[in-house]
Amino acid sequence: MHLERLKLLNFRNYSSLDIILDKKMNIIVGDNGQGKTNLLEAIYFLSRGKSFRNPNRDLVSMECEKGIVEGFFERKNLNDSVRIIIDNSESSEKTIVNVNNKKLKSKNDLPSRFLIVDFTPEDLNIVNDGPDKRRRFIDNELLNIKPVHGSILKDYNKILKQRNELLKNMQRDPSLKSTLYIWDEQLVEYGKKLIINRIVFLQKLNRIAKEIHFNLSDKLEELKLYYFSNLIKNNSDIERLSVIFKDKLEENFDNDLKKGYTSIGPHLDDIKININDLDAKTFGSQGQKRTCALSLKLSQTQIIKEETEEDAIVLLDDVMSELDIKRQKKLLESFSRHQIVITSTEINFMNELQSETKKIYNIKGGNLI
Ligand SMILES: Nc1ncnc2c1ncn2[C@@H]1O[C@H](COP(=O)(O)OP(=O)(O)OP(=O)(O)O)[C@@H](O)[C@H]1O
Secondary structure, eight states: OOEEEEEEETTEEEEEEEEEOOOSSEEEEOOOSSHHHHHHHHHHHHSSSSSSSSGGGGBBBBTOOOEEEEEEETTTTTTEEEEEEOOOOOSOEEEOOOOOOOOSSSSSGGGTTTTTEEEEEGGGHHHHOHHHHHHHHHHHHHHHHOHHHHHHHHHHHHHHHHHHHHHHHHOOGGGGGGHHHHHHHHHHHHHHHHHHHHHHHHHHHHHHHHHHHHHHHOOOOOOEEEEEHHHHHHHHHTHHHHHHHHHHHHHHHHHHHTTOOOSSEEEEEEEEEEEEEHHHHHOOHHHHHHHHHHHHHHHHHHHHHHHHHHOEEEEEESOOOOHHHHHHHHHHHHHHOOOOOEESSSOOOGGGGOOOOOOOEEEEEEEEE
């Protein structure tokens, strides 16, 4: 699918914009702070009804009450128009979504219709940050294709919070221990589902991200992902997960009571990322980590393809720096089937581009120049 036309009114630093996009390659060029990311944000906003960086009320241009983002998508010769109004005129912000002139009940109905995969500099932290960033990444990717994972995660976190509160209260009143088993049973039940969903998804992600990374690195690097849990040492442990989880909760009880915190469970798990059998976080170069993050995040395009037979639109915000010219070229070639919208402060990488069709938009202060 692709976005044919984008119209903005009072969105960020764009008072008004109306552009026709190329079906394949779109390059947004400009100096720092001119509105390149704002443009990608507007396209992302059309597909989700929310931004990848700030609450909706911040998207309306300063000193304006309403902002409008409008897009015209085409897929398999079908056209869809989306019009989203962000209304800050009252005390709480309102987002009104219309698809083909009909108001949607909820903006949550949008993501399955308009398929967009974005990569922003924030995604680079998948490799460098702590385990919570990687858990959030895998959970978010997973709930795109398995929405029930979201409710399992929510239930698990709720039970974990209640168990932790009980541990704290038990420090004052030890007799409360008699009720702990209620939370333990549920923690094990939801925790097991959470871990199994993640492990199954990781197998798929491993296969796809490995292929993308191998290609981007010109067949030099093999990416491997491992699920790292304080409950599982080998594959046979997965079958005994409930028993192991329960035993470990008991084993760690004294310690957990002292801390008032549950020190065992999927809320502490991690995804280990290796390049050529070395830990990417410790041994990877900036360019290798960037390639890793791109491979992980952009594997979503392949997952969408397998699920929907559609090529998602790819948004790339400032990805080229730190990638050598070969990787830059490979990146754009790898997604040549897709519509790409890419931002950059300079356009050197374009000299290497094979693509015949491309559009370049120069942006200055929220205007096309
Ligand atoms: N609600 C808003 N109203 C008006 N202007 C805004 C609003 N939000 C952000 N801006 C302006 O948008 C500009 C930032 O735009 P953007 O993030 O797209 O920059 P960029 O071109 O991607 O820059 P860089 O290359 O540094 O990433 C800033 O000048 C900021 O003041």
